[in-house]
Amino acid sequence: MRGFFGFVISALAVFLILSCASAPPSGADSSDLDSAVSVPVQGPKKRAFFSSVNSEAVRLAEIGSPQSLRQAAFMIHRSVAEEYTDAEKTLLYISAEIMKIVWPSEAVSWDVPSGVPVNQYVGAIESARKGIYDLSTNSSDFFSTLLPSLVLLSPSGGTVSSYYGRAEAALSSAISMNPGSVLASYLMGVLCLRKNENEKALSYFTQSNGAYSAGTKEIIQAIANACYLTGNYELALSFGEELLPRYPQDTELLKLCARASYAIRDFDRTEGFVVRVLLLEPDNTDYVLLRARILMERGDYIRASSLLDVSERKNPASRDYYLLRARLQRDWNKNSTAAIETVSAALERYPSDLETQLLAAETASMTGLSVNGRSAQELAQEILASHPDSVPAMKICMDEYIKKGDFQKAYSLSSRLAALPSAGSDIFSSHIDICLALKKITEAQELAQRFYRENPADETAVMAYIKVLVASSQRTEAMSLIASLIPGAGQRLKSFLYYERSLLQRSEELALEDLRASLTANPRNKDSLYRLYELYYAKKDWRRAQYYLKQVIALDPSDASLLKKNTELDKLLGR
Numbered sequence: 044m045r046g047f048f049g050f051v052i053s054a055l056a057v058f059l060i061l062s063c064a065s066a067p068p069s070g071a072d073s074s075d076l077d078s079a080v081s082v083p084v085q086g087p088k089k090r091a092f093f094s095s096v097n098s099e100a101v102r103l104a105e106i107g108s109p110q111s112l113r114q115a116a117f118m119i120h121r122s123v124a125e126e127y128t129d130a131e132k133t134l135l136y137i138s139a140e141i142m143k144i145v146w147p148s149e150a151v152s153w154d155v156p157s158g159v160p161v162n163q164y165v166g167a168i169e170s171a172r173k174g175i176y177d178l179s180t181n182s183s184d185f186f187s188t189l190l191p192s193l194v195l196l197s198p199s200g201g202t203v204s205s206y207y208g209r210a211e212a213a214l215s216s217a218i219s220m221n222p223g224s225v226l227a228s229y230l231m232g233v234l235c236l237r238k239n240e241n242e243k244a245l246s247y248f249t250q251s252n253g254a255y256s257a258g259t260k261e262i263i264q265a266i267a268n269a270c271y272l273t274g275n276y277e278l279a280l281s282f283g284e285e286l287l288p289r290y291p292q293d294t295e296l297l298k299l300c301a302r303a304s305y306a307i308r309d310f311d312r313t314e315g316f317v318v319r320v321l322l323l324e325p326d327n328t329d330y331v332l333l334r335a336r337i338l339m340e341r342g343d344y345i346r347a348s349s350l351l352d353v354s355e356r357k358n359p360a361s362r363d364y365y366l367l368r369a370r371l372q373r374d375w376n377k378n379s380t381a382a383i384e385t386v387s388a389a390l391e392r393y394p395s396d397l398e399t400q401l402l403a404a405e406t407a408s409m410t411g412l413s414v415n416g417r418s419a420q421e422l423a424q425e426i427l428a429s430h431p432d433s434v435p436a437m438k439i440c441m442d443e444y445i446k447k448g449d450f451q452k453a454y455s456l457s458s459r460l461a462a463l464p465s466a467g468s469d470i471f472s473s474h475i476d477i478c479l480a481l482k483k484i485t486e487a488q489e490l491a492q493r494f495y496r497e498n499p500a501d502e503t504a505v506m507a508y509i510k511v512l513v514a515s516s517q518r519t520e521a522m523s524l525i526a527s528l529i530p531g532a533g534q535r536l537k538s539f540l541y542y543e544r545s546l547l548q549r550s551e552e553l554a555l556e557d558l559r560a561s562l563t564a565n566p567r568n569k570d571s572l573y574r575l576y577e578l579y580y581a582k583k584d585w586r587r588a589q590y591y592l593k594q595v596i597a598l599d600p601s602d603a604s605l606l607k608k609n610t611e612l613d614k615l616l617g618r
Contacts, residue, residue, distance in 0.1 A: 092162075092184065096130050104138050105185045107226025108256035109149040112138045116153035124156045132159045137186055140168045141226060144193050148260040148290075167191045174199030176206035182213065189217040189226065195233045210234055225256045232265060236272075245269035260286060267299055276306040294323050301333065310337045328354045332363040339367065344375040365389035366402055379410040387415050397433070400426050404439045411601020419443050434460065441473065446602070450480045461490070468494070468503035475507045479514045487511050502536050513543050522547055538565035545574065554578070569598050576608075585615045 093101050096119060103115035116138055119131050127135075136159045139151045159165060163180045164187065170177035171193035180187040192210045194203075211234060217227040232247035248265045256262055267282035280303040283296055290296055301316035314337050320330045331354050338347035348371060354364050365385055373382035386403045393399045404426060406412075408419035417425070420443040426436035437456050444453035457474040460466055471494050478487035488511050494501075495508035505528065512521035525540045532540060541561035548554040555578065561571040572595045579588040589612040596605045 092164075093130050093134060093186075095128060096134055101134065102221070104134055105221045105224050105226070106255050107141055107145070107224055107229075108251075109142060109146045109259055111225070111255045112142055113152055120153065121156075127156045129160045132156050133162060133164055135159075137164055137168070137190070141193075144168075144171070144196050145226065145229065146259065146261055163187055164190060168193060170194070171197055173197070174203065176203075176209065178209075182216070185217055185220045185224075188213050188220070189224075189230070192217075192230050192234070195230055195237065204237070207234065207238060223253070223255075225251045225253060225259075225262075229262060229265070232269070236265075236269065241269055241272040245273055260290065264296065264299070267303075271299060271303050271306075276303045279303040280307070280312075292323060294320055297323075298330070301330070305333065305337070308340075310340055313337055326357065328358040328361060329363070331357075332361065332367060335367055336363075339370060339374075344371060347371060348375075360392065362389065362393050362396060362399065365392070366398060369402060369406060373406055373409065379412060382406055383410060383412050383414055390415055397426070397430060401433075401435050401439075404436065408439050408442060434463065434465070438470075438473075441477075445473075445477065450477050453477050454481060454483075468498065468501055472503050472507045475511060479510065484511075484515050488515060502533075506536070506539055509540070509543050513546055518547050534564045538562070538568045538571065542568060542571045542574065545571075551578065567598060569595055572598075585612055588612060589616065 100115045100118040103111040103118070116135055119127075119134065121127050121131070132155070135153065135155050139153070139155050142149055142151045163177075167177040167180050167187070167190035171191060174194060174197045176194045177191040180191055182188045192214055194206070195210065211231070214227055214231045214234065218224060218231065221227065228247045228251035232244045232251065235241070235244035235247060245266065248262060248269055252259070252262050252266060263282050263286055267279045267286075270276070270279035270282065280300055283300040283303060286293070286296055287300065297316050297320045301313055301320060304310075304312040304316060314334060317330050317334045317337070320327060321334070324330070331350055335347045335350035335354070338344070338350065347367070351364065351368055351371065354361065355368075358364065366389060369382045369385040369389065372378045372385060376382075383406060386399075386406050389399050390403045400422065403414045404419050404422035407414045407417070407422055414422060419439055423436045423439040423443070426433050427440065430436065437460055441453050441456040441460070444450070444456070454474075454477045457470065457477050460470045461474045463470075471490060475487050475491050475494075478484070478490070491504075491508045491511040494504045498504040509521060509524060512524070522544065525544050529537060529540050538561045541557045541564065545554040545557035545561065548557060555575075558571050558575050558578075561568055562575075565571075572591045576588050576591040576595065579585075579591065589609065592605065592609055592612065596602070596609060599605065
């Protein structure tokens with residue numbers, strides 16, 4: 044398994060080194076001088092401080108991986124403590140501190156002799172531990188250049204951005220001094236993560252995973268995190284799962300694996316990781332909610348509702364709680380009013396959160412109700428104003444235009460969506476429907492034929508192709524294809540096929556027969572129900588017409604045009 048991951052890492056390194064430029068050195072920001080302080084140390088420093096130490100030991104210490112640090116310490120080990128020089132004592136101290144700060148999963152396997160002199164190297168490490176970037180080092184060698192950047196791993200200093208420019212320049216310099224330094228590349232990766240430069244971070248972490256550092260927990264975990272942040276979820280999960288047998292109770296690893304497996308929609312694996320997190324952190328409401336989310340994805344709304352009740356008692360203001368509760372009310376309880384109230388509260392509390400905005404727009408679209416006085420279209424347009432490439436927001440806007448019969452505006456959006464590399468079958472189907480509504484038959488035909496030819500087993504592609512055949516009056520071909528598909532079709536497709544065939548029948552009796560067969564396969568087929576309303580309305584059979592219209596309204600209660608038609612039938616029936 045490790046050989047496989049070594050190959051993956053090597054391949055990833057080649058790709059990223061070619062595609063991602065190394066981070067250029069940046070000049071120090073003037074704010075660095077204002078905000079950074081240092082621990083006082085003794086006077087002038089000797090430039091060649093480590094010149095008396097075994098040069099190979101110094102090189103190994105500069106590489107800075109757990110393995111190379113041990114090798115360096117072994118090479119300068121003395122049986123008698125008094126025989127150590129100040130430089131050797133300092134190098135052993137530096138190596139031990141790097142191990143503790145950078146590689147906490149590894150043990151320091153050598154003794155640091157007493158009497159380590161107080162110098163710029165010791166001062167830089169002490170400053171970093173206190174969350175301070177030490178500006179007093181003279182940057183005369185590798186360690187005086189790099190050690191102040193250990194502050195990146197300090198709990199109190201790792202997020203102070205004022206020294207980032209100086210740290211980047213120093214780490215770039217350290218890498219140029221020793222291009223094989225695992226430590227320098229790793230710290231540069233950490234800095235890139237702090238600056239949200241995730242692709243660069245992944246490149247540096249991959250470079251740090253070389254011959255001296257294979258299997259180092261912190262590096263593999265950093266690669267896994269960077270893979271997750273760059274959307275390489277399967278690779279993130281693979282690296283995370285490589286480490287878990289060695290660190291089965293590491294909650295950060297378990298959480299990473301949970302998030303990555305959820306991102307690839309592997310809900311069985313996600314739930315396994317989430318359960319393990321909750322065994323170690325039973326009060327972690329974020330993962331209680333993630334488990335509820337998984338259960339809702341599976342349609343297990345009863346258990347999901349119980350978990351939401353648990354979360355509500357512990358953290359009722361959680362964003363995820365609001366979002367899941369609103370979905371539960373909307374999709375399971377079918378309580379549109381309660382869902383709107385919940386999503387309105389979420390939007391008031393988290394007005395700039397994209398997922399909250401999208402749920403509000405989606406819920407408004409599905410229910411036909413407004414959220415905090417704004418319609419689905421208004422909410423979606425607000426999202427597009429700040430996130431112009433939001434595919435979900437564009438879909439909501441497109442659907443709202445379709446409902447209003449404004450197919451020209453819908454066409455503008457569906458054309459953009461259909462041109463995206465990520466466009467799914469639902470987008471192509473909607474675009475074809477819009478083209479048919481606008482009588483763009485040629486465009487609809489070309490798209491439907493290609494869609495069907497490339498995806499002959501895709502039910503959506505089959506349905507779109509048949510719609511175009513029917514709309515373009517290709518009766519013989521449509522009837523033949525429908526007849527060949529009906530015997531093996533599932534209930535949803537079979538209902539659709541009978542409905543489309545009813546449009547091709549040359550007698551009302553055969554059309555009614557097909558529509559009844561369509562509803563037998565799927566009693567909730569809105570198209571078939573509405574077609575029956577139309578046929579009986581044309582025959583002035585108001586009672587039967589209203590019977591079918593009311594079933595359509597039950598499926599789409601927010602459609603004002605349907606309600607208007609029902610009011611008309613009430614008048615015709617003398618009600």
